[in-house]
Every structure is written in structure tokens, then in C-alpha cells.
């Protein structure tokens with residue numbers, strides 16, 4: 001059933017993408033922002049409301065109890081499937097064992113939503129070693145607390161067609177790191193046998209280059225997963241305590257562990273998705289460091305923001321995708337016009353067909369500006385969309401992951417196919 005759905009989706013997507021790139025105008029797209037749950041107004045309310053654990057979200061005790069094991073990143077919960085069956089009688093003259101097929105190795109475990117920075121770094125390294133011709137990993141910056149921000153370069157770096165994908169710029173939305181990591185693994189596993197329309201995955205990977213930043217806010221994710229003790233720098237830890245006290249005094253939170261699990265900002269309370277130089281002056285948010293909605297002292301003041309910009313500068317990205325949660329919606333437009341608008345519409349339409357999410361125009365306002373996609377569309381004229389995965393309150397639990405993965409599994413091949421020629 002799933003396969004049939006995928007085929008239908010692929011045909012639709014190919015048709016849709018080709019038609020839209022040929023210059024078709026607007027179609028039936030909802031302009032409602034009612035389902036937007038990542039805006040200042042909707043999120044502000046969550047700070048003053050005591051958090052209740054949604055059905056699919058791990059409880060605080062689950063998260064903190066499992067942290068001692070997972071934080072080290074040393075335990076891999078899934079082991080590779082054996083490729084040979086042991087026999088009782090050893091061969092007298094054993095022939096050399098063939099190299100293990102990397103396609104048989106399950107690198108990224110989806111057994112828990114608590115996918116850590118350390119585990120991500122291990123998985124990236126192992127995948128790059130297994131597929132050295134298709135994947136390289138490098139650091140594109142360093143977070144405030146000293147974590148290297150990885151950039152996974154998938155495909156042909158010599159190509160002129162570069163696609164930037166970034167996830168988990170908002171800390172508590174770290175389910176999207178899992179999505180980005182599995183997208184890399186999926187493309188690699190199927191590089192030799194995968195097809196999108198009439199193009200093999202190998203052809204696609206030789207035609208385009210993906211620059212995937214699976215966790216652009218590693219300090220924030222670590223805070224959301226393990227609390228402020230995850231931060232090593234003493235000054236930053238003291239600053240986090242000040243931020244909590246300020247939010248308590250201001251009535252923005254009732255405190256407790258949920259204050260940290262629902263953290264969105266970086267390690268000094270800057271909301272990185274309000275730190276871009278597009279409507280930054282217009283954006284109001286809050287005027288002090290907080291768990292979210294503080295835009296910082298100036299545009300691109302934060303090293304994590306600069307890391308994303310450095311990747312875009314180096315590769316001259318032709319489109320960008322930002323992964324967030326939640327809402328099951330695709331934000332696009334941002335107030336663009338002309339050719340940029342048309343190209344952004346084409347991108348949104350393709351993503352809509354692939355994911356099943358609806359597009360929603362996200363024209364800037366004083367409560368919704370200075371984001372990553374805003375910047376690329378409005379300042380650089382680069383078609384960009386924000387995909388809001390899932391429907392539960394963040395952090396989203398693993399129970400919801402299969403449906404999120406199904407929505408995003410073939411997005412990268414679809415993007416490669418659509419943009420390999422322009």
C-alpha cells in the first residue's frame with residue numbers, strides 16, 4: 001500500500017514540478033495561518049500555560065532517566081543485520097570474507113526520539129566512512145558551548161546545483177534531526193537501486209549536491225534533552241539560570257523541568273530563527289534573552305546563524321529547506337513577488353505533493369519575521385520553504401515519527417530530480 005502511494009505521489013510530483021517550473025501561476029493554496037504553531041503569538045501562550053504531557057511525548061522522567069545512557073552516544077540500540085549465517089563446521093580453507101555491504105547497516109536508530117548530538121556525530125562519521133564517494137562531513141561552525149556544527153555534503157560537490165537543508169534550529173524540535181539523518185541514510189542505502197521517475201538515485205547524486213545541517217542548534221537541543229547541565233561553559237550555565245529567573249519573575253513560565261524540555265533558543269537565550277537579517281528590525285518578540293522569541297542584539301549575532309550563512313555563501317544554494325515542528329504545514333512566500341514568488345510557489349507545491357502538507361503564505365509581520373526562510377527568499381531571492389513536521393507538542397515523541405518519516409522519505413530524490421536541470 002505504501003509503495004503504491006509513493007508511486008502515485010511520484011507521478012503527481014513530477015507532473016506538478018514540471019508544470020510549475022514552466023511558469024504556471026497560483027493554484028489552490030490555503031493562505032490561512034491558523035495552523036501555524038511556530039509563531040510568536042501561539043508559542044507565547046505555551047509559556048504561560050503549564051505544560052501537560054501529550055500522548056506521544058515522552059515524560060520528563062523518561063527523558064531524564066534515559067539521558068545517562070544516551071548522552072554518551074556510546075550505546076547504539078540497533079545492530080547491523082548479520083550478512084552471514086554461522087555454521088557449525090568451520091571451513092578448512094576459508095575464503096576471504098567479502099566487504100560488508102554498507103546497505104545492510106542500519107546507521108540511524110529510530111528507537112527513541114531522544115536522538116543526541118553525540119549519536120548524530122557518530123552516525124555521520126560512520127556513514128561517511130561507508131560511502132566516501134557520496135558523503136563527506138565537515139564542520140561549518142562552532143556553537144557557543146563549543147560543539148562543532150556538522151555539514152553533511154551528499155552528492156556531487158562539483159555540481160552547480162546545491163540544495164541547503166537545515167534542521168533543529170529550534171531546540172525542542174529535534175525530531176527533525178532524525179528526519180534529516182534518515183534522509184541521508186535512505187539516499188545512501190538506495191543509491192544503486194533507487195529510482196525517481198526515470199532517473200536512478202546514482203544519477204541524481206551525480207547531478208546535484210545537498211548540504212544538510214541536521215542540527216544547527218546543538219547547544220539548544222542538548223538543553224532541551226538534558227537540561228542546563230548539558231552546557232559545559234560555566235558562564236553560559238549561569239546565564240541560563242538568570243534567564244529562567246527572569247522568565248519566572250515575568251510570569252512567562254511556572255518553571256519545572258518542562259521549561260528546559262520546551263527550550264527553543266541557543267545557549268544564551270537567542271531564538272536563532274529570529275536572528276536573520278530579514279525583517280529583523282520589524283520583529284518585536286521579547287526584549288531579553290529567553291527560551292524563545294528573543295532576536296538577539298543584531299542580525300546574525302549568533303555563531304549558529306553564521307554557520308548556516310557560511311554554508312549558503314560557500315555553495316551558492318539554489319533552494320533551501322528549513323525543518324521545524326509542528327503543524328503539518330509548509331510556510332512559504334514571506335512577502336516575495338515576481339519570479340521569486342513563482343519559484344517559491346513551485347518549490348512549495350512540490351513539497352506539498354511529496355509530504356501531503358498544505359502550503360500557507362507567511363508574509364512577515366511584527367510577530368513573525370527574521371527567520372531563516374524569510375532571509376533566503378527576501379534578501380537573496382533563493383526559493384525556500386519551512387516544513388513543520390508533526391502535530392504533537394514538542395518535543396515530539398517517537399510514536400509520531402513513522403508518519404513524519406513517511407511524509408519526508410522521498411523528498412530529497414524529488415528535489416534532486418526537479419532541480420537537476422534548473
Ligand SMILES: [Zn+2]
Nearest residue numbers: 038170324325
Ligand atoms: Zn520552529
